[in-house]
Amino acid sequence: MKSPTVADLSQRLRELHKRTVDTPQFNPVFQLAHDLSRQLEAGELSLDDCEALIAELEVKSLHERAARLECMVAPIPADANEKALAATLRSDDFDAFRASWERPQLHAVFTAHPTFLLTPDQSEAVAREASGGDAVSADCVGGDRPQVTLAYEHGRAMQAIGHAQDARSAIVAQLLRHAKAVWPDKWTDLAPLPFRFASWVGYDMDGRTDITWSNSIGFRLSEKAKRLARYVADLEAIDAGHKLLSELRPASLYALERAQDFTADLSDPAALSVAANRLTAPDPRKLLSLAPYIDRLEAEAASPDDGERAIQLKTLAAAMRADGLGMGWIHFRVNAKQLHNAIRRRVDPDGNLDLASKGAVVHLRRAIEGLTPRRSNFGALAIEASTAIRQFLAMAQILAHVDADAPIRMLIAECEEPATVLAALYFAKLFGIEDKVDISPLFETETALEHGGRFLDELLAEKVYQDYAKVRGRVAIQTGFSDAGRFVGQIPASLAIERLQGRLAQAIHANGLSGDVAALIFNTHGESMGRGAHPAKMADRLDWALSPWAKRRFARAGIPLEPEVSFQGGDGYLWFATPELARALLTRIAVLRPSETDADAPKDSFYQRTDLSLDFYRAVKEHQREHLESATYSRAITAFGLGLLNSTGSRVSRRQSDINADREMSLRQIRAIPHNAILQQLSYPVNVIAGVGTAADGNFEEIGALLSESARGRELMRLVRASNALASVKTVAAYGELFNSAYWSSRPYRGTETHLAEACEALGAYLVKDDRIGVFRRLASRLRVDAMKLHRLFAHVPDEDPVENREEKRRMIGVLQALRIALLQAMFIRAVSVPAFSRANDVSRDDVLEMVFTLRVDEALAQLRRAYPRHFPRIDRFDLTEPTDWPDGGDEGYEAIHRDYIDPIERAHALNLRITTAIANIFGAHG
Template identity: 40%
Template sequence: MTSSPDYPDMRLPGTPGALAAYCLDALKGGWGEDWDTPLKNAVGDLANEIFSGLHRGAVSVEGLGALVRELADQGLTGRADALRALHADGLSGAALEALKARLDTLAAQGFDAFADAVTRRKAGIVFTAHPTFALSKAMRLALANAAVDGAPANGERLEHGPDSDISLVSEHGEVKEAISRARGALAQLDALILGTARRHFPDRWHTLKPGLISLASWVGYDLDGRTDIHWGRSIAFRLEEKAIQLERYAALAAEAGAGDMATRLERAGALTREHAALFEGNLDNPATVVHAANALTAPHTGRLVSLTALIAELGEAIEGASDENKPALAALRAEMASAGLGAAHIHLRINAAQLKSAVRADLGLEQDEEDFGRLALARAAERAQSAELHAVSFASVFLEQMTARRQFMMCAQFLKHIDADTPIRFLLAECETPATVMGAVYLARLYGVADKVDISPLFETPDALERGGRLMDRLISEPAYRDYVQTRGRLSIQLGFSDAGRFMGQAGAELAIERLHILVARALARHGVKNIEIVVFNTHGESMGRGAHPGSLIQRLDHLLTPWARSRFKAAGVPLVHETSYQGGDGFLHFARQELADSVVLQTALHALDIPDGNKADPFYAEIDYTWDIYRALKSWQEDLFANTDYRNAITAFAPNMLVKSGSRKAKRPGAPGQALDLSMLRAIPHNAALQQLAIPVNVSGGIGASTQSEPERMADLITRSPRMANLIAMVMRARTLTSLSALRGYARLFDASEWTGRAAWARSPAMQRAFLDLAGRLSDQSRHTALVRLANHLSADLMKFDQLIAGHDWREDPDRYAVEALHAVRQALIMQAFLIISRLPGFSPRHDLTRADLIDLVLALRIPEAVAALDEIFPEASEALSALDAIEEPSTTDSPALRGYPEIQARIIRPLEQLYPLMTQVSVAISHYHRAIG
């Protein structure tokens, strides 16, 4: 690469390793020693130097790509180390030994106590397909191998990025593999429990049906915020999962010596696969529906819709089995009783708006009754008590246009024709009124599924979390609702760390969710609700910013449902089932190897069997007035931040366009065509991922400093004295180490017109000067620059207070920080290069409804793939149609091939621009390694 006359001849190292070392040294030494250099920005200065190097020939785009891979590999190695630490007890065997000891202790209390502990479900693992597939399946396996075996994290030199074919079907394929390993781990747990019982209770052990942990999935059944899942696809997935489990049962039965049962199970599995294939056809065609429906619902000698008879048959077989076969038969019976006719239980999900739309007419409510309040609750309760059963067929499902009604009809079909015994969870997202839940109970009664469907409100918005305690108290006081939960034997709620953390900060959300746990326990005790269990499903995900604690797996589970909250349910006399989610690619990583799946199950079992009495001596709870003041101040700070115009403008200006496609669900909620992106339309994971990519994970690190400024000494003392507060702050501190306002200010520089005007003044060629001035002109309103700078100033005041609060914690020396800042500097240089390339585009008359200014603006928003596609259409390299002119025989000296296309614009602008964008997104994936997950 030749040097550019526009820049002085400075030298940068050429090899990736040397260049990485140079960048890290520049960042470590670039902070300045005092206030004499207040405008110094080590990240932005390094970015400018790299940008300059691109023009001097000191570095190339390929060289920067090698540097990004070097830093990404380092991040991946650190991520593997963190994964290994998370599973240290599971991988070392310590968790297994601890669980053996725990089971022996329980057995010493007698058979009844042991049976109560291990046969009642206490925990659940739920697989969800949120967009966290930022790494390819091959790289996730390499990461798992590094964690388990100590292998090089990227020994195969895999690309850092997602698979190219992420779809609902591929996500379902991945969840099937995760469930299979989880199912294997649960089988080992059941064998351990039965083995312990056999040693302690040799005459009675074989009567036990262990079922400590359940598996569930909503992949293919979650319709909240998406319209791309056809009802037929959900039926096909459910049948496929049934076939998988029947085949598993057949293999286990054969191993246990139950050959006749194995044959029957094999036939049932084959028939189920045939039915699944029929529901993968075009179900928008009534003829296809008729064929598939009639095949599924027709009587068949090999069809299984219930395992009740087989479980009873196994009970008889166990009594007469040999000592050799008895354990395997008992384990098979336990799995059948726990799993039912599916690889996992299923969770259907819709949102409250869909439910309200479906029941409004039935409840006699006008469209303008938006609050869905007391009148709606009273009428829903009345209708639920008197609902007349509606018979459902697949014709009903085909014809129904309202999502909520169709989903309840699907429940009816699942229970009638696929699995009559296994309960179905029905999740209501964005639930903020008791009437919404009661309306769902009404529909469940209407379609005859109330005895098998657990309706679960999801509390995830600030309003829902604030009002959730009162909402549940009001519901529990309603006789119709109490009748419903008493019939089901359980009450289910779901808490959303993702959206809650987006709106009110992760620390604030955790405190609000803990409070809601406690309020629900109090409501159950106050109303004297007995003989039911409480199912608490805490959705969270794998990254620090979305709920996972940067400690051990046990600490992570305690983070989600604290020992104090668990003790409150114990005090209320209500058995607790704690479910947690493993979301998308980042979540499935914990099941990418059997050893990791075993670790999850073992440590989940340990946590489930430990129901603490609470720690009343913890000053966090003893000084509740003070800690609650902190929560209120923190929540207010985060909500003000979310509403801050500068914050919204900064997040939406370009950051979402730096993200890779990481899931089949759209990252943005649907809006009007051409509508500017509102921050509330950006879903939780991409929102938090955008914060990562701006180097400000302030949904975790922000607000503590400002919230404790009135009594900082008291807060510092509380962190020292309170295990609860210390665990909360540990997560905040980890986020703080990855927060870089220098990087944020570096992004602000990109959109500062004065920066480009200054470059123009020093440019040595007229062409370069014009390019810089054009960029300055497009950025003359300074809106993005101003928003980013003002946001940095706002965050700086809070973070300085937090740094003073945790003085002594050496976060600045965290090596991850400098690697992340180096990645930001590289990307800022690439963005500047992209800006410069597009500014060299020659003027042209408007084509395809686009002007030169429009194309520049697309690149300024980092909508580079759109800009490249438009440029290719406007400036094709050659026109195939015009090649026909070669057949003209008349000679010419003015017929140039260049007139038939734009090879010069292709070579100088379009292809270089196209080359930059993948490297920018590779930086995004590399940064996510240091956060241990995307978003």
């Protein structure tokens, strides 16, 4: 019998869907999976055939990702982008032009959450196609996935930042040419700074203990060497004999040598002393500031000379001003608990101080006011036990011996109390670096969002914080959509975050800081469509993080705004994977101007009709909370553990404190990225879609009218529609059927598949008490009821950006899901068919079965291989004088068990993980 093609399966799925008209409970995805499973077990379909089908779908999914990438940043050609930017440049007022371009339109942070979904070959193929090159081919699928190490992540981040820097320089040069043409007598006064770049790769300590302080120092030195080398290359292109090259070249080499020092094992105090003394010793090649070089380049550009040379020199000076002695600014990150532990050692050794109290704020204020800065060195850094204090010591050494000018961000995760920020300020002042460190609390938990307004009011009222903010010239906060979206849902999280941003504007203004500070708001994305993966518009991606309503609050209060967003991991780096894509993306952002807004724009009805919008928000949030607190939802989402997901980063997907926790995983043990990814793999982004329909129940027309007439409402609904367009309640239910005892026990009924009777009987008996079939059915029922209400709401809200080729994409996902469920059935059948073995090391056969059912496949295979080795120790390897007749040569290992059971399980699981990547590509997911 001929093996089916992807087209055959897609057509079959279309036909099966028609049957739902007559039998609403009929499940087309599971039926197709059952058909494939029967062919597989009958020998009519092989794993080779399955791999060929999956490979074809992988290539199609990569085409989808490339098309979406191109759509979001188009046009791609450099000349088209130059024209697009030129059309927005004003020519009437030089001072206004300067004001627009001498403050960053956006800070872009290159982070390394576990989002390296694609292999390097796949990333390059997608970027090449999106950039107008050759289409993705089958050559890039099926290969080995590289291990995602911290060094790998750092290397990819530096590559992306390099392309971003080149794209920014092209934009800067265009701004300078425009200014020169329009204001020939003033243009040399222009110092463009349209974008700043930063990274936390190698500096983020939240939730991990595998990054040492020497890693961070080594990374910073390597970045310094790389950036200096890039400055050298840029200056050589302008003038190969330029005098500054004789200083910049040795400085780059010196930084590289010091970086190599810090890659060594520095656990020995003697080794550390050598490396540290080399770095701290005076050396003519040691640069700590680029200010003199920037001044010399600017002065040279201002002298009468060839105009294009002057533009190139000022462009290089602009790059130095933006990046300093590194590939960009850096972000350290710690958890609030780490700071609490550290501050208690200093100001509350007896543990009597409640850091959530007003007394703690008063106590810390007095402690900060009375501080005398302390000197520190690398020895102090090496012996410091506290993670939080160690980060401040590392920052002090970087500012003293690597780059004295570029400020450093200190991000505080799970920050819920003003005292936590004051604790960070205490340590910054203790080590004499408070004038160079931007302390940034992260608001992402439900508690932080609910009480964030009070937090900001109290913090900004503190004089010690006001004095600090004035010195820094900014108030910095971070708002995270990932954990917020996980715990309160993406729609209510977005609305809660924008209200918090508005409260920041209010608090700055109320405390008389409007004329003294800017607001730097770092938004780390995390939406379930895929880490900032909005479906159609770059404007939506930017507005989602910082809405026009929030921006108007700052504009009306006269507070300059510095928006900052993250581009996360390998797939987030796709925006910068080629010079063409980087130029196109930065041009789109420059044209959209996310730091600016019209303070006099008409008010959005969503914020005026709070009688409707607040009730809508609360109802969606409550519905999301019900899911999160539901044992049904938790059990369904964790039914396969993290086994549906590829490893996509160096940071673990389960929180490190939970590694030794019980086998039954809870939602709070799973990080936000894998939680979102599991929802995509089950084909229903619950934390985007769920609750929106229910929130409008009984008031569809009025809610629909509000959402339709409101720009913000339409934006919310665009994300909901795009998620819903790819969602499938039937697929959620199909996964439950894998654990349906009745399905397995009746599969060989009426004499079909008699060769599977024993395995199916065993599965039926094993699963008779399993709760997962009921769990998935209950979840699917809840989702279906809510979805019916959502479709009633859709009837009252226009579909502004319908998903292109929606049905084709849905069938692609449906075929992939059916293939996966068929492969899971094959794994279950083989796992239950392995001959029984004796309990070893407290692991029984049933334990191994449960490992397979929860997709802890590597663990299961390790146990099976131990129980059934391929080869036994051979007697002829011993050189003994005494003869033996045993073993008699009849026992050569369990080769047949490996061939028939163990190897097919391993291969099927590997194919499942390739399906994971394909589904994520269609969703546009990062992670």
